[in-house]
Every structure is written in C-alpha cells, then in structure tokens.
Amino acid sequence: MEPLKELFNRAFYEQFxxxxxxxxxxxxxxQFVKDVTKNFExxxxxxxxxxxxxxxxxxxxxxxxxALEIMFAAVPTLKTGxxxxxxxxxxxxxxxxHQQLSLEALKYFTGFGSSEFxxxxxxKKDFENTLxxxxxxxxxxxHHVRRLASEGSRPRLPWSFxxxxxxxNPKITQPILEQLKADPELYVRKSVANHLNDFSKDNPDYxxxxxxxxxxxxxHTAWIVKHGTRTLxxxxxxxxxxxxxxxxxxxxxxxxxxxxxxxLKLGDVLDFSFDLVSEKQTSQKLVVDYIIHYRKSAGDLSxxxxxxxxxxxxxxxxxxxxxxxxxxxxxxxxxxxxxxxLEIQVNGVVMATKVFQLIV
Numbered sequence: 001m002e003p004l005k006e007l008f009n010r011a012f013y014e015q016f017x018x019x020x021x022x023x024x025x026x027x028x029x030x031q032f033v034k035d036v037t038k039n040f041e042x043x044x045x046x047x048x049x050x051x052x053x054x055x056x057x058x059x060x061x062x063x064x065x066x067a068l069e070i071m072f073a074a075v076p077t078l079k080t081g082x083x084x085x086x087x088x089x090x091x092x093x094x095x096x097x098h099q100q101l102s103l104e105a106l107k108y109f110t111g112f113g114s115s116e117f118x119x120x121x122x123x124k125k126d127f128e129n130t131l132x133x134x135x136x137x138x139x140x141x142x143h144h145v146r147r148l149a150s151e152g153s154r155p156r157l158p159w160s161f162x163x164x165x166x167x168x169n170p171k172i173t174q175p176i177l178e179q180l181k182a183d184p185e186l187y188v189r190k191s192v193a194n195h196l197n198d199f200s201k202d203n204p205d206y207x208x209x210x211x212x213x214x215x216x217x218x219x220h221t222a223w224i225v226k227h228g229t230r231t232l233x234x235x236x237x238x239x240x241x242x243x244x245x246x247x248x249x250x251x252x253x254x255x256x257x258x259x260x261x262x263x264l265k266l267g268d269v270l271d272f273s274f275d276l277v278s279e280k281q282t283s284q285k286l287v288v289d290y291i292i293h294y295r296k297s298a299g300d301l302s303x304x305x306x307x308x309x310x311x312x313x314x315x316x317x318x319x320x321x322x323x324x325x326x327x328x329x330x331x332x333x334x335x336x337x338x339x340x341x342l343e344i345q346v347n348g349v350v351m352a353t354k355v356f357q358l359i360v
Contacts, residue, residue, distance in 0.1 A: 015078070019075075131153065134149045204240075252277055272342065276321065
C-alpha cells in the first residue's frame with residue numbers, strides 16, 4: 001500500500017501547478033514544480049503539506065490579498081481531499097496579520113478541504129474574536145462551515161493541540177453546540193458528538209448536564225447524544241447510563257460463557273458466546289460490551305472496550321449472544337504474545353471473565 005505522503009507526489013504537483021497557471025499568468029509553473037519537489041522525498045505527509053504552503057507563498061504575489069484572490073480562483077479546479085488542506089494551511093502560516101480577511105478565506109476553503117486545523121492557529125492568537133466568528137458560522141447555510149464551527153473548537157482535536165480555554169471552561173463553546181444539536185447533516189452531527197466526547201474526558205458532569213437539557217425526542221439530537229456519551233457509557237458512568245434509561249441496578253447472571261479456543265495465533269478469530277439470564281421481575285434495558293485486555297510490549301495489560309448489543313431483557317428471559325473478532329495487527333494496535341483477558345460488561349459492570357493465550 002502506497003504511503004499517504006504520496007498524495008503529495010510529482011504528479012499531484014504537476015496538476016497543482018497547472019491550476020495556478022490557468023488563473024495567474026505570472027505563475028512560473030516549471031520552477032514551482034522544481035522548487036516544491038526539491039529534497040521532498042524524506043518529508044512526511046504533513047511536512048509535505050507545509051512545504052507546499054511555503055513554496056507556494058514564494059510563487060504568489062507578496063500582497064496577501066492578491067495571493068488569496070488567486071488561490072480562491074484555483075481551488076475549485078482541483079480535486080478535493082487531504083491535499084486541498086494546503087489552502088487553509090497557507091492562511092494559517094501567512095495570514096495571521098490579516099485576521100478578518102483570513103477567517104473569510106478559511107470559511108471559503110473549508111468546503112474544499114477542512115480548515116479545522118488552520119482555524120486553531122487563529123484561536124491560539126486571538127481566542128475571543130475567533131470564537132465569536134465561529135459562533136456565527138454555526139448558523140451558516142453551508143454544512144461545511146457549520147461543521148468547522150464545531151470541529152475547529154473541539155477541546156481535544158486529534159492531530160492538533162488542545163484548547164485549554166475550552167477544557168477549563170467548556171460552556172464557552174455551548175453557543176455553537178446549541179445551534180447544531182439537531183443539525184440535518186450527518187457530517188455536522190458527527191463533529192458535535194465528537195466535541196461532546198472530548199468533554200467527557202475532562203468535564204463529564206458538564207457534558208451530561210448539557211445533553212440532559214436537550215430534547216432527545218428529536219432523532220438527530222438523540223443520535224448526537226448517544227455517540228457523544230459513548231466513552232462514558234463504556235466506562236459504566238452512572239450519569240451517562242441514566243441519560244438513556246439503562247438499568248441502574250442490573251439483576252442477571254451470565255451462563256455458558258465459552259471460548260471456541262483459548263489458544264490463538266495472530267490471524268485467528270476470537271470466537272465466544274454466552275447467555276444472559278434475567279433475575280428481575282421487570283424488564284431491564286441493557287448495554288452489553290466486551291473488553292479485551294491486550295498484552296503490551298512491557299508485559300502489562302491494556303483494556304479496550306467494544307460495543308456488542310443494546311437490548312431489553314424481559315423477566316425470566318434467557319438470551320444468547322456471540323461474537324467473532326479476528327486478532328490482527330493494525331497501525332493503531334500491535335499484538336504481543338502472552339495471556340490476554342476477555343470480559344463481559346453489562347451497563348458498565350463486569351459480569352464474567354475468561355483468559356486466552358496469544359502466540360505471536
């Protein structure tokens with residue numbers, strides 16, 4: 001599989017240069033391609049993107065406003081995706097002295113390649129005024145702009161720095177979330193849910209109070225709240241369980257917990273099943289998860305919670321659940337040999353445990 005950094009390869013730069021040549025007669029196409037590809041092979045994905053911004057700035061007019069006009073004309077002719085993040089990145093590097101003009105540029109460019117990382121540079125420089133603009137964006141007719149309002153102000157945006165102002169005072173982004181809590185676009189709703197999930201790591205009580213005040217009878221709001229509280233529910237947080245009406249005092253037992261094999265090799269399937277048996281005379285709303293405690297390189301165990309099923313267990317009911325999961329390495333997880341632990345969790349409470357061995 002070709003490395004992601006090859007998104008910025010020579011063929012891309014040829015097309016990129018053509019787009020600028022077509023809208024700006026002063027663009028030195030061949031020299032740009034030569035400059036931007038000079039010693040670029042060792043550069044990582046993000047290093048190549050930043051290098052593109054730096055080299056592009058040298059080939060555009062020194063007047064920032066004129067440079068933006070050319071970029072505005074070029075971006076619609078290029079294929080959208082990660083490579084078009086060059087445009088907001090350019091703004092974040094060379095537009096800090098022109099805040100209002102730059103924020104308008106980020107608003108425009110986000111429709112071609114998200115400005116979520118670039119806007120944080122402006123939040124770092126002038127948090128209050130930048131956030132004020134983002135609150136306005138939350139009401140924009142363009143769903144890319146609305147999504148930017150939420151995603152760009154997340155306290156813990158992956159691949160970016162934290163926003164300490166939001167972590168210390170989560171209410172500060174509430175005017176954005178209130179406008180988006182029933183957004184018709186899934187793209188926006190996912191961002192709002194992730195924003196809430198960020199809160200759950202630093203300010204869980206605030207987050208639960210916030211979603212508790214929302215009308216969850218609206219399907220879009222219900223979806224956001226469910227996905228935004230996922231981390232707390234997996235941890236068995238009592239407040240998050242109460243939000244969805246899951247049973248607080250679970251009365252059941254786990255029987256017939258079986259592993260098809262307790263000795264596995266990398267590439268094998270972890271295949272297990274178990275029965276849930278009600279011990280209550282009323283219906284119980286349950287969220288059932290399983291936890292795999294993975295062996296780490298240092299020898300200790302690290303738990304990972306996986307969703308299994310949500311269900312209503314009726315009085316005296318017995319239900320059988322099963323799952324198959326292949327044990328394989330990912331870029332985010334490498335497996336190590338040794339004893340692993342599998343647990344069944346119901347409404348945040350571990351109900352049964354099994355051990356299996358992994359041979360790598």
